[in-house]
Amino acid sequence: MLKGLKAGLFSIFSKKPVNFSNSRTWLRWGIKAVLYSLLFFFVLLLSIYIGVFGAIPSKKALLERRHEKPSEVYSSDGVLLGRYFITNKKEVSLDRISPHVISALIATEDVRFYQHSGIDTRSMFRVLIKSVLLQQSSAGGGSTITQQLAKSLYPRRDYWFLETAINKMREMVIAKRLEAVYSKQEILELYLNSVHMGGNIYGIEQGSRAYFNKPASKLKLVEAAVLVGMLKASTRFNPARNLQRSEERRNVVLAQMAKYGFITSAKSSELQEIPLRLRKGTTNLSNGTMAFYFREMIKKDLLVWCEEHEKSGGETYNLYRDGLKIYTTINSKAQRAAESAVKKRMYALQNLFNSHWSGRGLWTENKSVIDAEIKRTRRYKLMSEAGISEEEIHRSFRTPVSMKIVNPYSGSVLQRTLSPIDSIKYYQKFLNTGLVAMEPETGQVKAWVGGINFKVFKYDHVLSKRQVGSTFKPILYAAALEDGMEPCQTFENKQVSYGEWTPRNADEQYGGKMTMVQALAHSVNTISAQIIDEVGVRKTVNLAEDLGIESELPHVQSLALGTAEIPLLEMVTAYASLANKGKRTKPVFITKISDQDGNIIEEHVPEGQDQALDPLHASTIVEMMKAVVNEGSARRLRGQYGLGMDIAGKTGTTQNQSDGWFIGIVPGLVTGVWVGGQNPAIRFRTLELGQGASTALPIFGSFMNSFVRDGGGYKYNFAKFAEPLPEVKNKIACAEAEPIAQEEYQVSLPEQVGEMIETAIEDYKSQDGKDDGKKVDEFLKKREEEAKKLAERYRETEKKVEEMIRKELEQGREKDKKAEEKERKQRE
Secondary structure (H helix, E strand, O other): OHHHHHHHHHHHHOOOOOOOOOHHHHHHHHHHHHHHHHHHHHHHHHHHHHOOOOOOOOHHHHHHHOOOEOEEEEOOOOOEEEEEOOOEEOOOOHHHOOHHHHHHHHHHHOOOOOOOOOOOHHHHHHHHHHHHHOOOOOOOOOOOHHHHHHHHHOOOOOOOOOHHHHHHHHHHHHHHHHHHHOOHHHHHHHHHHHOEOOOOEEOHHHHHHHHHOOOHHHOOHHHHHHHHHHHHOOOOOOOOOOHHHHHHHHHHHHHHHHHOOOOOHHHHHHHHOOOOOOOOOOOOOOOOOOOHHHHHHHHHHHHHHHHHOEOOOOOEOOOOOEOOEEEEOOOHHHHHHHHHHHHHHHHHHHHHHHHHHOOOOHHHHOHHHHHHHHHHOHHHHHHHHOOOOHHHHHHHHOOOEEEEEEOOOOOOEEEEEEOHHHHHHHHHOOEEEEEEEEOOOOOEEEEEEOOOOOOOOOOOOOOOEEEOHHHHHHHHHHHHHHOOOOOOOEEEOOOOOEOOEOOOOOOOOOOOEEEHHHHHHHOOHHHHHHHHHHHOHHHHHHHHHHHOOOOOOOOOHHHHHOOOEEEHHHHHHHHHHHHOOOEOOOOEOEEEEEOOOOOEEEEOOOOOOOEOOOHHHHHHHHHHHHHHHHOOHHHHHHHOOOOOOOOEEEEEEOHHHOEEEEEEEEOOEEEEEEEEEOOOOOOOOOHHHHOHHHHOHHHHHHHHHHHHHHOOOHHHOOOOOOOOOHHHHHHOHHHHOOOOOOOOOOOOHHHHHHHHHHHHHHHHHHHHOOOOHHHHHHHHHHHHHHHHHHHHHHHHHHHHHHHHHHHHHHHHHHHHHHHHHHHHHHHO
């Protein structure tokens, strides 16, 4: 017998010419073909198993997939800020899924689910014939629920040959392993929580809420049949897109349930007659309501961290699946106060900006902005690459089309017929902002707002580089103190040329002498230029870098006036270093990271702080900046915003009012605000409206007022800076020689009133030649009445401005409401 078998095999694999004239030859070649096919199948399966076509997940890795969760981001006070996830799904346990779903699923997708161990051998041959031999990617019908789960967890890959066969066999291997580590109930739970339900909807729970506005536990039989019917092709049978096709597929599922005894034929027929009706609901997972820009910023660092850190099994962490808990430095109350201040103040400022440019031709003066933005669009680049002429491209940009636009303040999405150019103009006209608050001693960031609306404007203005204007001057003055200058040292307020550069004062006022204290408070450009000329650009740049400025600074004398482009975060870091007694502060965003079981796997360890500036000089600069708030342009923080704590700060305004800045220091917190257009050409035309004291400072005031009164920041409300050393007091004693006038070239009314009275006394004395108390009193009374009238006019003006802003807010809300109502009627 053995000899006969050898002879048979020898004849099968013999290389001699084959005679097909008899049936025995056909039989031998048929056997030969089968053996070759089985050998090929075995080699292919072995190659897949050992990972030639990509690693097969281990049993341990498969077990971990059940515990996949999005990572969560928390504030320092324990509030969930948001999550990091890829798919929009909400996992539920099997007992919270309607039994109708499970019955419909098994009847339609895998009727022998409880009998097989991952692979249904009855349908394997059909799959082999259609998928392997005929290469039909849509053959279907052979994958078990477990194989489909394997496909869902580990999506198919592209191969240069036998793509369908290799993917099917990979799924078989993974399915066998899934069956080895999970029970049937666990497999059903995993499967139903991972299935694609159309669009960006995953899992039966989200599908149920999307199409029927109810949890999966409440699904009726006909509704369950609709969702199970979608599993064959989630786009083709999506009820929101094709109701009739979805209904037909639902009826197939009901028929399958009757066929396999889950329901009676009569019940199936009855249910198939019911028209399909949807009740659409919301599927958006709660991804928090605040700190969107901050979470996007730290996500980049977290992804790098995940790549560099491994779990116990040797795999690196996955931010979207491993359920990490990220604890940040953000204070949720400060963050809410910051976002509220930004929304309120920027909305009013935007309305003022629109009124300011109404009928003035904003785009006539800034046509180059639109041209530049057109060339940045994907539409332009694709058309240009396709060889379309500039004339045709610009014609297409002027052609109206139907599009959606978003109001960044109300969030309203409106369908409009606009040209692409009109769309660019619509979004470019919005002013934007950035705000960041930091503890100077620890570097912990407590609030971060990168713009007016993250969904509309992704660009983070805490990180964007813009010219800093006069906010750079405290750094220059600190360098001057380090170089040996004294706060009471005097300079002539005169124009001097430095080569081709001749700095000018914004108010064009020159003459007389000023101390450094007064020059900083008045923001006198000519004196700042003299100071940097004496100190040197190199020393100024070195100190700026030591304090925390990492951007490359221009080595030019105009640096004294803030011509450098520096991110808001770096400027706040430098001011924090000044407030931290000259010790270099470094921003901190994350305090610790733990796994989903609460085990800490990373924790921030405070670093030592380098002494960037003499503590005496740091204290002196802070005292000099206090005059800006107590006597100068920022004194409205006291009256209008009712802030009682010590405050030091500096406003800044760049050329043509393109950028408005304010950075304020209170004991324990440094907050910076920037305001401007996406493009520097989008600006107010006048200094009065566009300066930092008018754009950025009100956001700071509103933020601090809200935080200390309603947001838990009460500890800052009456906080005081540490009493300066006698040496510092003596150094700035000249500051008391005369009142500090309002910074940024405006006159402070309370100062004006005080100066009127003092001048009146001196005038009377010089005219009369003697000090007659009664006459002085009469003269003063008259002058006080004039001062009161002036003060009354000032208050009336402030009331009018507040009333104007209030009316603009109301009109804006009314416009949004009407637009939304019109949009709703159009949809109906």
